[in-house]
Amino acid sequence: MVGRQQPRMQAVNDVSASFPTTSRNRVKRLHERGSYDHAAVFAVLDAGLLCHVAYTFDGQPYCTPTIHWREGDMLYWHGSSASRMLRQLRGGRPACLTVSHLDGLVLARTGFNHSANYRSAMCFGTARIVDEPEEKKKALAKATMVIGMRIEEASAKVRAKGVADDEEDYGHPVWAGVIPVRMVIGAAEPCPRQMPGIERPGNLAGYAEGERLDRALMQAQAVYEGEIS
Amino acid sequence: MVGRQQPRMQAVNDVSASFPTTSRNRVKRLHERGSYDHAAVFAVLDAGLLCHVAYTFDGQPYCTPTIHWREGDMLYWHGSSASRMLRQLRGGRPACLTVSHLDGLVLARTGFNHSANYRSAMCFGTARIVDEPEEKKKALAKATMVIGMRIEEASAKVRAKGVADDEEDYGHPVWAGVIPVRMVIGAAEPCPRQMPGIERPGNLAGYAEGERLDRALMQAQAVYEGEIS
Numbered sequence: 001m002v003g004r005q006q007p008r009m010q011a012v013n014d015v016s017a018s019f020p021t022t023s024r025n026r027v028k029r030l031h032e033r034g035s036y037d038h039a040a041v042f043a044v045l046d047a048g049l050l051c052h053v054a055y056t057f058d059g060q061p062y063c064t065p066t067i068h069w070r071e072g073d074m075l076y077w078h079g080s081s082a083s084r085m086l087r088q089l090r091g092g093r094p095a096c097l098t099v100s101h102l103d104g105l106v107l108a109r110t111g112f113n114h115s116a117n118y119r120s121a122m123c124f125g126t127a128r129i130v131d132e133p134e135e136k137k138k139a140l141a142k143a144t145m146v147i148g149m150r151i152e153e154a155s156a157k158v159r160a161k162g163v164a165d166d167e168e169d170y171g172h173p174v175w176a177g178v179i180p181v182r183m184v185i186g187a188a189e190p191c192p193r194q195m196p197g198i199e200r201p202g203n204l205a206g207y208a209e210g211e212r213l214d215r216a217l218m219q220a221q222a223v224y225e226g227e228i229s
Numbered sequence: 230m231v232g233r234q235q236p237r238m239q240a241v242n243d244v245s246a247s248f249p250t251t252s253r254n255r256v257k258r259l260h261e262r263g264s265y266d267h268a269a270v271f272a273v274l275d276a277g278l279l280c281h282v283a284y285t286f287d288g289q290p291y292c293t294p295t296i297h298w299r300e301g302d303m304l305y306w307h308g309s310s311a312s313r314m315l316r317q318l319r320g321g322r323p324a325c326l327t328v329s330h331l332d333g334l335v336l337a338r339t340g341f342n343h344s345a346n347y348r349s350a351m352c353f354g355t356a357r358i359v360d361e362p363e364e365k366k367k368a369l370a371k372a373t374m375v376i377g378m379r380i381e382e383a384s385a386k387v388r389a390k391g392v393a394d395d396e397e398d399y400g401h402p403v404w405a406g407v408i409p410v411r412m413v414i415g416a417a418e419p420c421p422r423q424m425p426g427i428e429r430p431g432n433l434a435g436y437a438e439g440e441r442l443d444r445a446l447m448q449a450q451a452v453y454e455g456e457i458s
Contacts, residue, residue: 024289049345050331054283054292060253061290063283065329065349100294102279102412105436116278120294163420170422175429177419181442183331186409191392193399200404207334213410 014072015039024124025153033157038073040156044121045070046221047214048099053077055095055127057085068097070221071228073151075123076130081145087129095127095149101214104180109165109172117178121156125149183213243301244268253353254382262386267302269385273350274299275450276443277328282306284324284356286314297326299450300457302380304352305359310374316358318376324356326378330443333409338394338401346407350385354378412442 018036019025027034035041045051051068054061062085068077075097079086089095104117130148163176187209188200203223206216248254248265256263264270274280280297283290291314297306304326308315318324333346359377392405416438417429432452435445 049334050329050347052281052283052292052294052327052329054281054285054290054325056283056285056288056290059285060323060353061283061285061325063281063292063325063327063351065281065327065347067345094289096283096290096292098281098292098294100279100281102442104415105278107433116296118279118294122292124289162418163422165420165422171424173424173427175419175427175433176423177417177429179417179433179436180415181412182415183410184413186333186411188406188408189391190404190406191394193392193394194405195400195402198402198404200406204336204404204408207408213331 015042019151019154022153025122025155027155027157033159035156035158036154037156040158041121041123041151041154042070043218044101044119044156044158045075045099045123046218047101047119049213049217051077051097051099053095053097053127055085055089055093057088068099075125075149075151077147079129079145079147086145086147089127089147090129092126092128095125097123097125097149101183102181103160104178106159106163106178107176108163109169109174109176113163113165113169115159115164117159117161117180119156119158119160121154123149123151123154125152185209185211185213185216244271248380248383251382254351254384256384256386262388264385264387265383266385269387270350270352270380270383271299272447273330273348273385273387274304274328274352275447276330276348278442278446280306280326280328282324282326282356284314284318284322286317297328304354304378304380306376308358308374308376315374315376318356319358321355321357324354324378326352326354330412331410332389333407335388335392335407336405337392338398338403338405342392342394342398344388344393346388346390346409348385348387348389350383352378352380352383354381414438414440414442414445 015038017038021036049067050065053064053066066077068075098120100118100120102116102118106115106117108114127147127149130146162178185207206219244267246267250265278296279294282293282295295306297304327349329347329349331345331347335344335346337343356376356378359375391407414436435448
């Protein structure tokens, strides 16, 4: 990248704003579930550790799981510097990063009305390798490859309710209801080679046994935003 | 599709086989974590309700969350018949369906060795709208649109171990360990409009409060395979 200035990726953090609605991010199905508010999109992103990123290389789509983090409207995630594919991101490439949370299995009286409770956010933008030293350091001090993308368009989609059967089906004598699910934190397993007398640090208190991971992650994001602002 | 015979999608269920290794599915990074065995790939697929599918339309990659199910080496998932994009799948399009399970946060002594325990499977093939009546009926009686894909290539990747710090770092006086996470089933919430005297059916017994969702789903898949074989 000698002699080439990469565009400065200054994060914008305006939770009262909305993402523009285009043919790319418009929620087509069950659009009453969709939202383009920054706050709604960020809430879904921040509650997840794991995301999936879609890229296209040589006409083949790839759906890659990775770990993301957010700073304002900038998303960052890990890539492998060993990947010949990902090195093609240097010049910037369209990508879509999605975070989804499964919240429940919705069992209706008829198969057609079976559903799931969930929260998801799809974010569109141009993925680039982050190699501006200042930004890379800020994003992750020692990663081999960090990829960044400003969210140009995004939508959040949430279903959070009970069974919605067709009116004529409520009389069917079959069990219907919601089976909720949640990502729960287990008992920490300290490294067997732990130095003696080392306590678990206070900033891990949110990751206590039995707590919900999504809540712990959202709390951690709030602390992070307090530190950088 | 008048006058055009769709290839018959007969599922193959040979768990002792392996998927071919090509440039598309070869696990590039940390390849000791990778596997191409049908059994390893199917175990990851069957343990998940939610998947993410990458498609490309007009050069833009889309990463769409949906619910999948598997019959042998055939994958099926839901699509919206309202989606103009998905109707482009009629003629068949390359796609990548990925299922990922987060199993733990691995906190090392240095940022570079932080990691996650996970299980993931990436499956490559040609996604098509299922409109052969027999297959569609078998796949899902009343869905508006079902998409099917034979898994041509696939890989599973698993990390399931403790902290792996560089040897010289074990003396650092910082807490290191694994914080496990798991998707847990909560107390069922019966529909408030339930008919009186309706019991929860026996085939939902696996989805009991406190059970792990991945295990319940794998059990359900085993029952399903017993029924169709």
